Amino acid sequence: xxxxxxxxxxxxxxxxxxxxxxxxxxxxxxxxxxxxxxxxxxxxxxxxxxxxxxxxxxxxxxxxxxxxxxxxxxxxxxxxxxxxxxxxxxxxxxxxxxxxxxxxxxxxxxxxxxxxxxxxxxxxxxxxxxxxxxxxxxxxxxxxxxxxxxxxxxxxxxxxxxxxxxxxxxxxxxxxxxxxxxxxxxxxxxxxxxxxxxxxxxxxxxxxxxxxxxxxxxxxxxxxxxxxxxxxxxxxxxxxxxxxxxxxxxxxxxxxxxxxxxxxxxxxxxxxxxxxxxxxxxxxxxxxxxxxx
Amino acid sequence: xxxxxxxxxxxxxxxxxxxxxxxxxxxxxxxxxxxxxxxxxxxxxxxxxxxxxxxxxxxxxxxxxxxxxxxxxxxxxxxxxxxxxxxxxxxxxxxxxxxxxxxxxxxxxxxxxxxxxxxxxxxxxxxxxxxxxxxxxxxxxxxxxxxxxxxxxxxxxxxxxxxxxxxxxxxxxxxxxxxxxxxxxxxxxxxxxxxxxxxxxxxxxxxxxxxxxxxxxxxxxxxxxxxxxxxxxxxxxxxxxxxxxxxxxxxxxxxxxxxxxxxxxxxxxxxxxxxxxxxxxxxxxxxxxxxxxxxxxxxxxxxxxxxxxxxxxxxxxxxxxxxxxxxxxxxxxxxxxxxxxxxxxxxxxxxxxxxxxxxxxxxxxxxxxxxxxxxxxxxxxxxxxxxxxxxxxxxxxxxxxxxxxxxxxxxxxxxxxxxxxxxxxxxxxxxxxxxxxxxxxxxxxxxxxxxxxxxxxxxxxxxxxxxxxxxxxxxx
Numbered sequence: 001x002x003x004x005x006x007x008x009x010x011x012x013x014x015x016x017x018x019x020x021x022x023x024x025x026x027x028x029x030x031x032x033x034x035x036x037x038x039x040x041x042x043x044x045x046x047x048x049x050x051x052x053x054x055x056x057x058x059x060x061x062x063x064x065x066x067x068x069x070x071x072x073x074x075x076x077x078x079x080x081x082x083x084x085x086x087x088x089x090x091x092x093x094x095x096x097x098x099x100x101x102x103x104x105x106x107x108x109x110x111x112x113x114x115x116x117x118x119x120x121x122x123x124x125x126x127x128x129x130x131x132x133x134x135x136x137x138x139x140x141x142x143x144x145x146x147x148x149x150x151x152x153x154x155x156x157x158x159x160x161x162x163x164x165x166x167x168x169x170x171x172x173x174x175x176x177x178x179x180x181x182x183x184x185x186x187x188x189x190x191x192x193x194x195x196x197x198x199x200x201x202x203x204x205x206x207x208x209x210x211x212x213x214x215x216x217x218x219x220x221x222x223x224x225x226x227x228x229x230x231x232x233x234x235x236x237x238x239x240x241x242x243x244x245x246x247x248x249x250x251x252x253x254x255x256x257x258x259x260x261x262x263x264x265x266x267x268x269x270x271x272x273x274x275x276x277x278x279x280x281x282x283x284x285x286x287x288x289x290x291x292x293x
Numbered sequence: 294x295x296x297x298x299x300x301x302x303x304x305x306x307x308x309x310x311x312x313x314x315x316x317x318x319x320x321x322x323x324x325x326x327x328x329x330x331x332x333x334x335x336x337x338x339x340x341x342x343x344x345x346x347x348x349x350x351x352x353x354x355x356x357x358x359x360x361x362x363x364x365x366x367x368x369x370x371x372x373x374x375x376x377x378x379x380x381x382x383x384x385x386x387x388x389x390x391x392x393x394x395x396x397x398x399x400x401x402x403x404x405x406x407x408x409x410x411x412x413x414x415x416x417x418x419x420x421x422x423x424x425x426x427x428x429x430x431x432x433x434x435x436x437x438x439x440x441x442x443x444x445x446x447x448x449x450x451x452x453x454x455x456x457x458x459x460x461x462x463x464x465x466x467x468x469x470x471x472x473x474x475x476x477x478x479x480x481x482x483x484x485x486x487x488x489x490x491x492x493x494x495x496x497x498x499x500x501x502x503x504x505x506x507x508x509x510x511x512x513x514x515x516x517x518x519x520x521x522x523x524x525x526x527x528x529x530x531x532x533x534x535x536x537x538x539x540x541x542x543x544x545x546x547x548x549x550x551x552x553x554x555x556x557x558x559x560x561x562x563x564x565x566x567x568x569x570x571x572x573x574x575x576x577x578x579x580x581x582x583x584x585x586x587x588x589x590x591x592x593x594x595x596x597x598x599x600x601x602x603x604x605x606x607x608x609x610x611x612x613x614x615x616x617x618x619x620x621x622x623x624x625x626x627x628x629x630x631x632x633x634x635x636x637x638x639x640x641x642x643x644x645x646x647x648x649x650x651x652x653x654x655x656x657x658x659x660x661x662x663x664x665x666x667x668x669x670x671x672x673x674x675x676x677x678x679x680x681x682x683x684x685x686x687x688x689x690x691x692x693x694x695x696x697x698x699x700x701x702x703x704x705x706x707x708x709x710x711x712x713x714x715x716x717x718x719x720x721x722x723x724x725x726x727x728x729x730x731x732x733x734x735x736x737x738x739x740x741x742x743x744x745x746x747x748x749x750x751x752x753x754x755x756x757x758x759x760x761x762x763x764x765x766x767x768x769x
Contacts, residue, residue, distance in 0.1 A: 001313065004482045008489065011745070018750055159758040167754045168713070 016154070023154035026170055030129035033173040038081050039126035041183040042092055043133070047100035051075045051290075054186075055089045056109025058082040059231045062272050064107075066185045068282040072292045078186030083122045086113050086211040091127065091139045093215060097222055098135045105289060108215065110228040110254060112201050114246060117211050119143055125161035189275035190268035194234060197270035201239040205246050212250065227289070229255040232281060234270035235262045260284065294337045296546045297500055304334070309553055313480055320477040324451045327554070331456035335420070338460070342418035345383065350453040352379055353428040357435045357442035357449070369436060376432040380425045387417050392621030420460035422618060426585055428453055431467035433589055440468050448474035457550040461543050463561040463581035470558070478555030488552025490735035493745065495545030497752045502721050503538030504757035505714055506531040514679060517689050525693045527715075529672045532679050534718050537566065540579070545733065564729045566671075566722075567652050569663035571635040572645035574671060582618070586611050597640060608640060609633045624677045624686060631674040651729055717755065 035041040051074040054064045060080025069076035079092055089108055096103075124144065130136045131151050140147050150157040158165055181188050219226045228251050230243050243256045261267070266277030273281055286292045294300035308330050316322040336343050356376045360369055401407070431452070434440040443449050452471045458464075513520060513528030520528075544561035551558045565577035575583050587596075594607045609630070616629020639645040652660055673690075680686035728734040734744055 001480055001482070004480075004485050007486055011489070011749070014746055015749055015753075018746075018753060022753060155753065159753065159756065162756070162758055 019153075019155040023158065026155070026158050026165075027129055027132070029170055029173050030165070034176055035183055036169070036173060036177065036179040037126050038079055038183060038186060039123075039130070042079065042095050042099075043130050045096070045099045045101050048102075049075070050077055050101070050103040052077075052105050052107060053096070053101075053103040054078045054080060054107045054109075055084075055092055056080045056107075056231075057084045057113065059111065059271060060107075060109045061186065061188050062190050062268070063231045063278050063281055064187060064285070065189070065275070065278045065282040066187045068279060068286060072286060072290070074286075074290060074292075077184060080109070080186065081123050081126075083120045085116050085118060085120045085123075086110075086209065086215070087117065087119045087143070088123045088127075090211050090215050090218070091136065093218055093224075094135050094139060095133075097218065097224075104225065106224055106226045107285070108226055108228055109231060110212075110246070110251060111230045111258070112242060114209050114212065114250070115202055115206050117209055122164065125157075125164040128157040128161060129165055131157065187278070189278065190272055191275055192268045193274060194264045194267040194269055197234050197236060197264070197267060199233055199237040199270035201233075201237060201242040203239045203242070205242065205249050207249075209250070227255060228253065229285070230258045232260040232266070232273060232277070233258050234264060234267045237270060255288070257281065257284065294334065296543060296550075297496055300337070304330075305550065305553075312554055317478075317480070320475075321447060323478060324445075324447045324474055327451045327456075328447060328454060331451070331454040331459060334456035335454060335459055338419045339416070342421075345418055345421070346424060346454060349380060349383065349425065349428055350450050352376065353432050353453075354443075354446055354449045356432055358444060360432070360435045361442045373432060373436045377429060380429055384421055384425045387415055387421055389621045390415060423462045423464055424453055424459060426464045426582075427467075430464070430585065430589070431471065434467050440471070443471065443475075445475070455551075455556070457547040457554075457556075458558055461540075461547070462579075463544055463547065463559050464585050465558060465581070466585075470556070473556050481555065484552050484555065484557075487736070488549040490745065491545045491549030491552065491733050493748060493752075494733045494735060495542040495547075495549060496756075497748050498538040498542030498545065498721075500542075500756035500758070501538075501752055502717070503535045503542055505717060505755065506535035506538065508757065509714060510535050510679070514689075517685075517692060520692070522693050522695065525689060529676050529679075529689075529693075531714070531718070533566070533668070533672050533675050534721070536675065536678070537562070538721075560732065564651070564725055566668055567664055567726065567729055568667050569648045569652060569660055570639055570644070570667055571632065571670060572639045573648040574667055575632070575636070576649075582615065586615055590614060597645075601641065604640060605637060608637055612636065619678070622681075623683050624680050627683055627686065628674050628677040631677065635670050635674075 030040060031043070033040075035044055052069060054060050054066075054076070057080060061078060061082055062080070064076075064078045064080065066076045066078045081088060093106070093108075096106075119140075124140070127136055127140070128150055131140065137151065140150075144150065146160075150160075158170075215226065218224065233240065237258070240258055243254065243258050247254045247256060260281065261273075261277060266273055266280065268274040268277075294304060312323065312326060316326040332343055332346075335346060353376055356372050360372050363369060363372075398407075431440070431449075435442045448471065451474050452465075452467065455465075455470070510528055510532045513524060513531075517525055517528070541562040548558045548560070559581055561579060561581050563577040563580065565574050568574035568577055591607055591611045594610060595603050596607060597604055599607075612629040612633035613626055614629070616625040616627070616632070619625040619628070636645070639647075652664065676689055677683070677686045680689060724734055728737055731737050734748075735741060
């Protein structure tokens with residue numbers, strides 16, 4: 001039995017050493033490689049200044065055509081992340097503050113994500129390589145059920161999120177494979193035209209959203225110029241007056257563009273603009289907030 | 294609890310330590326302990342079905358004893374029939390009730406009659422297909438006087454519910470496993486080490502090979518209508534490795550776990566994809582099930598004796614029943630039927646026992662072509678096994694052979710793997726080929742530590758942990 005125990009102990013020690021080594025290697029690569037994701041890009045930002053920063057979900061990522069800003073000599077970045085909830089926007093905001101990134105205006109998409117306080121599993125995975133960062137750690141400590149194992153068990157987070165931050169992604173980081181879009185731009189166009197889409201919004205607004213309250217607190221503590229806006233939906237959207245209620249109940253300063261377009265040719269799907277619609281929408285934002293036409 | 298779960302990773306060491314340090318002094322306590330932990334293991338899935346396995350165990354235990362107390366042929370037949378009817382009855386009800394109802398209704402609709410028959414929301418008890426056959430092997434062998442019935446109910450219950458092989462085999466014979474419960478197990482270091490290494494190999498097969506292939510296979514099958522021929526062929530090949538890695542991986546973990554506790558289970562897979570003909574394939578694939586059907590169905594029907602009609606009949610019965618055992622769907626029956634068609638020519642020309650030894654290193658072109666041909670036939674049959682309906686299977690195959698649909702570069706791209714998966718599968722084939730004279734790669738002592746650590750490393754970095762996939766054969 002002692003001989004057996006020694007062999008098992010050897011295997012366990014080897015396993016633990018491998019886990020620690022792999023964790024260190026993966027983390028070092030994510031921290032130092034040329035960024036391939038917006039999360040990596042944000043983590044590597046340092047004292048940069050923008051005219052406009054956009055944050056939200058795919059309804060920002062596919063809607064704000066940053067080139068339009070550049071063509072008008074304005075420095076803008078699209079930090080919209082597909083699948084991101086308000087929770088991830090809050091974390092991104094905290095990181096930007098921590099890294100000394102400033103912006104004349106910070107646009108945060110606000111739509112029915114107001115009903116959701118939870119973290120997004122997919123986007124959270126992209127932040128996990130940086131769980132030792134104090135801002136990331138403090139953000140997830142109270143919110144991530146598996147926080148302790150992700151923080152303390154070496155390599156656990158990479159194994160469990162292998163599809164997002166596992167071997168394939170690490171290999172692409174090592175070989176410097178370029179990201180899908182330039183990350184200093186961040187806009188991903190959708191190219192189809194919708195045919196007969198529809199969307200259902202909730203029929204009432206929640207009484208409270210703690211994440212929104214935390215964003216508001218950050219706004220006042222750091223004197224940030226945060227602008228809440230709602231990107232367009234197609235005409236066939238049920239309960240579109242959700243945003244009227246949202247404005248009335250919680251965000252009177254909400255810039256509601258939900259009914260901006262009634263032409264289905266502007267949309268890829270009922271909740272997402274195509275490239276043509278995104279360009280028009282971005283120009284609208286530019287005009288409304290920067291006086292540019 | 295799944296073998297590749299944190300729950301099992303905690304459960305097994307606790308069981309191991311208690312088994313060898315607390316209860317090891319007494320055979321009775323060893324067996325009783327195994328009964329308790331096995332029921333705990335089974336109840337973890339769904340405690341409601343504990344009653345079912347308890348009842349099956351109690352019934353066959355009693356029937357075994359009654360068989361020993363009578364020489365009356367009619368009484369013995371009645372007892373055996375009772376065991377078969379009750380066990381198969383439970384299996385039939387839980388597994389096939391809705392299938393028969395749906396097909397009954399559909400058959401009537403062909404004649405223009407609609408029937409209002411309700412199907413039931415039946416949950417299939419995990420492992421019922423396996424432990425039912427295991428207990429039946431006991432009553433049949435006792436009936437045949439090949440085995441003395443036991444009056445030690447603890448040993449018998451432990452034999453039926455033994456947790457490493459309870460939910461997905463190997464389907465053990467009472468003649469092999471039950472006697473191992475009559476003797477106190479003494480810790481054997483070599484056996485335990487071999488078991489540990491087999492568990493590691495099984496985890497690699499499941500978490501790296503099977504689950505990586507599964508990601509592609511699921512995506513291909515969900516979108517087959519829009520994919521090109523080559524991608525579909527690749528999907529079918531990946532499924533062949535998914536099901537092999539999954540099932541043989543599970544068996545390895547089951548056998549390895551048993552070795553840790555001092556038990557020897559039968560081997561369930563013997564490198565089936567290196568078979569040179571279908572008969573050899575069926576001697577190497579799911580050995581416990583195929584031998585069960587051979588001994589308890591095929592041979593009683595006459596086997597390969599009798600006239601040609603009887604031989605043909607027996608082959609079709611065995612493969613159709615085997616297909617049906619896998620699930621209540623015509624696709625499994627079609628899979629079985631195809632395998633019967635493959636097997637028949639070999640049987641009728643007396644070539645079904647041609648390749649009895651493992652293929653050698655001096656691989657002839659003929660052997661290589663035979664292996665590829667056999668593999669292709671099995672992959673073709675796997676399309677039916679994997680598809681949800683017969684129509685889907687035929688549509689899938691039709692698209693494969695639609696040459697307008699052929700593109701040299703696969704149109705499928707999935708985030709996780711494309712060419713890497715193909716390389717991984719090839720790597721796996723090379724490892725298995727290299728070690729085909731052993732039960733697993735770690736039985737060869739050459740470079741043992743390097744092999745072990747490499748496989749552990751590969752399991753860490755290539756294993757699919759994010760999408761916790763159940764073992765395929767749990768659904769049977």
